[in-house]
Amino acid sequence: MNNTNEDIKANQQNEEADKAEDIKEEVPETEDASDKEAAVEGNEGGSTSEETQEDESTRYMRLMADFQNFKKRAAKEKTDLYQYANEKIMTELLEVLDNFERALQQEVSDNGFKEGMELIFKQMFDVLEKSGLAEIAALGEDFDPNFHNAVMTEESEEYESGKVSEVLQKGYTLNGKVIRPTMVKVVG
Secondary structure (H helix, E strand, C coil): HHHHHHHHHHHHHHHHHHHHHHHHHHHHCCCCCHHHHHHHHHHHHHCCCHHHHHHHHHHHHHHHHHHHHHHEEEHHHHHHHHHHHHCHHHHHHHEEEEEHHHHCCCCCCHHHHHHHHHHHHHHHHHHHHHHHHHCCCCCCCCCCCCCEEEEEEEEECCCCCEEEEEEEECEEEEECCCEEEEEEECCC
């Protein structure tokens, strides 16, 4: 789309330059400045049908380009609306996921119950993933303030400086947009 706009602008500039050269060529080369002024005034005063058609053609091309830009902008807004319409409910469900994970970390005497809960958790997470939810990788990664929220620093022999040493709360993206950054400890 940008190339189309740039091409249209370049064509318009070329047409304007051609028009200016045509006007210069139509003015006879004489020593007398008043003759040149009269020739230019005569050309400016009466516009030919070709110039009118070129002006209309230029206006039409601009209008067409504006309409194409509008269509593309409207389509993008529509896809963004569909992609991020679930953002509010997703952020609320993240708290449920966190509590589910905490519950699964607890020791229970009935392994069948624990396996059933793990299957339910996996099913729920798969449904959310199909809707565009993705977990942000953090442990051992370079700290990135766009995806991570550093709440603590620590010294560590296991990780280099600037690396994430512990995840305190998982972060998630929805269709590539961060809806909750990962809360982390960073090696200082």
